[in-house]
Amino acid sequence: MNTRIRLHDLEFVPYLSEDAIQTRVRELGAVLSAQYAGQTPLFISILSGAFMFASDLIRHFSGDCEIAFVKLRSYSGTQSTGQVQSVIGLEMELAGRPIVIVEDIVDTGRTLHYFMEQLRLEHPASVSVVALLHKPDAAEYQVPIDHLGFSIENKFVVGYGLDYEGLGRNLSAIYQLASD
Secondary structure (H helix, E strand, O other): OOOOEEEOOEEEEEEEOHHHHHHHHHHHHHHHHHHOOOOOOEEEEEEOOOHHHHHHHHHOOOOOOEEEEEEEEEEEOOEEEEEEEEEEOOOOOOOOOEEEEEEEEEOOOHHHHHHHHHHHOOOOOEEEEEEEEEOHHHOOOOOOOOEEEEEOOOOOEEEOOEOEOOEOOOOOOEEEEOOO
């Protein structure tokens, strides 16, 4: 992993290695495979940040599954705007289906809280949340995270799908905003 990277006007330092991420994603895939054995869950990936995580996660899911995408946005730059906007919605029947929400990061919990309220109106059989990252110190809404990759500090991170003003999503590791 490189020492530092620069995205636009900010510098970032290594935080979670590609190996650490991939090991944890394999573990989560195995847990979900056991939980949903004999079922066909619908994985709903929250775009854009969760696309890499969702892709790797479902490759480690050993049963039948489907995947759908929804785009929700609440960030501008490095700060949450406090407003959740649904950009792309689901266009399939969810009633009676086991749902697995795949989220890149849960910080304030606002986006996931909003989405789960909307999802419950569709009467799924069950809803489970798998998040790669969680910032417990940033929580404003209590949202259930059934399966967690890593609990992290309340610092801005990029890589492995997460971006800063459009850059950094393609990084295979996760970097944290440099504090100096």
